[in-house]
Amino acid sequence: MGLLSRLEKLDRRWLYAILAALVIGPMVRPLYFPLEVSAPVRGFYDAIRQVPDGSTVLMACDYDPSTRPEMVPMTMTAMRQLFDKHCKVVVTVLWNGGPGIVDQTLRRVASEYPDKRYGVDWVNLGYKAGYEAVMVLMGQGIANAFPVDYGNHRTNDYVALPIMQNVRDYSSFPLLVSISAGYPGTKEWVQQVNSRFHIPMISGSTAVQAPEFYPYLQSGQIRGLLGGMAGAAEYEKLRNERGSATRGMDAQSLAHVFVALCILLGNLVQWRKRRGVAA
Amino acid sequence: MSLSHDFGIWCGALLTLCIFSFLYKDNPLYKFAEHLFVGVSAGYYIVLNFWTVIVANLVNPLATAFAPGGHPFHGQLGDYRAFLIVPGVLGCLLFTRLFGRIGWMSRWALAVIIGVYAGLKTTGFAQGDLVAQVQGSLQPLWTGRVGDSISAILFTVGLICSLLFFFFSREHKGALGAASKVGVWFLMVSFGAGYGYTVMSRISLLIGRFQFLLEDWLGLR
Numbered sequence: 001m002g003l004l005s006r007l008e009k010l011d012r013r014w015l016y017a018i019l020a021a022l023v024i025g026p027m028v029r030p031l032y033f034p035l036e037v038s039a040p041v042r043g044f045y046d047a048i049r050q051v052p053d054g055s056t057v058l059m060a061c062d063y064d065p066s067t068r069p070e071m072v073p074m075t076m077t078a079m080r081q082l083f084d085k086h087c088k089v090v091v092t093v094l095w096n097g098g099p100g101i102v103d104q105t106l107r108r109v110a111s112e113y114p115d116k117r118y119g120v121d122w123v124n125l126g127y128k129a130g131y132e133a134v135m136v137l138m139g140q141g142i143a144n145a146f147p148v149d150y151g152n153h154r155t156n157d158y159v160a161l162p163i164m165q166n167v168r169d170y171s172s173f174p175l176l177v178s179i180s181a182g183y184p185g186t187k188e189w190v191q192q193v194n195s196r197f198h199i200p201m202i203s204g205s206t207a208v209q210a211p212e213f214y215p216y217l218q219s220g221q222i223r224g225l226l227g228g229m230a231g232a233a234e235y236e237k238l239r240n241e242r243g244s245a246t247r248g249m250d251a252q253s254l255a256h257v258f259v260a261l262c263i264l265l266g267n268l269v270q271w272r273k274r275r276g277v278a279a
Numbered sequence: 280m281s282l283s284h285d286f287g288i289w290c291g292a293l294l295t296l297c298i299f300s301f302l303y304k305d306n307p308l309y310k311f312a313e314h315l316f317v318g319v320s321a322g323y324y325i326v327l328n329f330w331t332v333i334v335a336n337l338v339n340p341l342a343t344a345f346a347p348g349g350h351p352f353h354g355q356l357g358d359y360r361a362f363l364i365v366p367g368v369l370g371c372l373l374f375t376r377l378f379g380r381i382g383w384m385s386r387w388a389l390a391v392i393i394g395v396y397a398g399l400k401t402t403g404f405a406q407g408d409l410v411a412q413v414q415g416s417l418q419p420l421w422t423g424r425v426g427d428s429i430s431a432i433l434f435t436v437g438l439i440c441s442l443l444f445f446f447f448s449r450e451h452k453g454a455l456g457a458a459s460k461v462g463v464w465f466l467m468v469s470f471g472a473g474y475g476y477t478v479m480s481r482i483s484l485l486i487g488r489f490q491f492l493l494e495d496w497l498g499l500r
Contacts, residue, residue: 013302016302019485023485023489024489024493027486027493027494027499028493028499066484067484068487069483069487069488070480070484070487096324096327096331096332097324099331127331129328129331129332129336131396132396132399132400133395133399136399148335187407190407191400191403191404191406191407192399192403192407194407195403195406195407195410195411196406206480207476207477207479207480207483208477208480210476211469211472211473215412215415218434219411219412219414219416220415221411221415227476228476228479228480228483229479229483229486244487247490248486248487248490251486251489252479252482252483252486255478255485255486256475256479256482
């Protein structure tokens with residue numbers, strides 16, 4: 001029996017085992033593959049860099065725990081870059097499974113900055129049901145759409161949340177950072193907010209969604225794009241951080257080579273088989 | 280290596296291993312984890328939606344509106360007060376589907392939902408996608424730089440050929456056939472890129488789970 005015939009009958013559990021080994025191996029012993037920073041990632045970084053120091057930025061974290069490995073690293077790095085610029089951050093969540101993981105992530109970053117206080121330097125407005133309707137409503141006033149924050153403080157209570165004193169509507173923000181894993185997310189922010197209220201926007205998305213957003217990048221509707229774990233890792237490199245995205249990239253590269261090899265061999269096996277049948 | 284002492288992390292790690300065991304073959308441990316996930320998710324989302332949607336957006340504002348000294352019909356933007364009775368009633372009408380004879384009443388609520396979202400989606404798509412994308416596609420073919428110009432020409436050829444592929448009013452023969460074939464190639468490249476990104480996303484999830492097992496649970500960092 002030839003090698004290709006044996007491959008055709010290969011138990012798929014071997015493929016799972018090899019893939020697991022390729023993912024675990026580089027985590028235990030990192031290979032430090034080189035990582036090039038792409039233009040969309042640099043655009044994301046530059047858009048935040050160009051925001052005036054101390055301004056208030058809107059960050060829409062639209063994801064839930066199912067996309068944690070891709071979304072959390074980019075949320076953390078973006079928060080750090082904003083905090084380093086002394087920006088104030090107003091966070092919203094339009095996914096009902098999201099507020100918990102988003103709050104956990106934000107608090108983790110905030111704990112690295114002892115001078116940053118909740119309600120003064122950042123606020124988590126929590127979840128609001130309504131998808132695009134909420135986005136449009138926010139255009140009439142952020143406090144209208146979010147009467148209370150995630151901790152149940154009233155958003156017009158400027159003693160508990162002084163950050164909200166200078167927040168009226170979208171015109172209060174020089175930049176919208178959308179970290180999104182699906183619907184509602186970047187696409188809806190572009191359609192409902194960027195196009196109507198003309199607020200500059202950047203996006204961090206899951207890799208599955210990223211190809212859908214390249215047209216927005218090309219047309220200038222978004223100024224930068226982080227596509228999945230690779231985008232998050234490139235962003236970490238620009239920031240000289242070594243977060244979970246960077247640590248996962250060796251495994252990502254090996255797994256991709258393995259998947260490409262499987263596709264090639266699978267096609268070769270099928271091609272040989274069809275030739276055999278035709279003959 | 281320092282094993283985690285966190286009970287939650289142990290639960291997460293063991294349940295992850297239970298789910299992974301399906302890759303070997305279906306087994307009771309996998310079934311247990313699967314059923315637990317479905318049950319906990321259903322319960323979690325019901326409770327979450329009750330407190331973050333119904334109580335926060337309907338019960339609390341109505342309670343404020345009808346409290347002594349309140350102004351039921353003097354709401355400002357974002358503070359709709361007693362007007363919330365209307366969406367409240369429409370929401371209740373959705374449940375009439377459970378009672379056969381008056382089930383038709385649920386269509387009123389559905390009509391409002393569909394009408395509002397059709398309006399939002401149509402204007403959003405027209406402004407954000409249609410107009411902006413057509414505008415973004417009209418770019419000069421010669422930019423003064425060879426690399427950018429080649430990119431712009433490739434983009435324009437790809438755009439026109441891909442559009443021609445979806446032109447079904449004439450048989451794809453001759454020039455139209457050739458152009459649509461080129462369009463198919465461009466579409467194939469975009470599908471390939473999409474597939475590659477999808478693989479990356481799925482592998483990222485696997486990496487995330489292994490990072491959790493190795494770093495958070497086993498303490499290997």
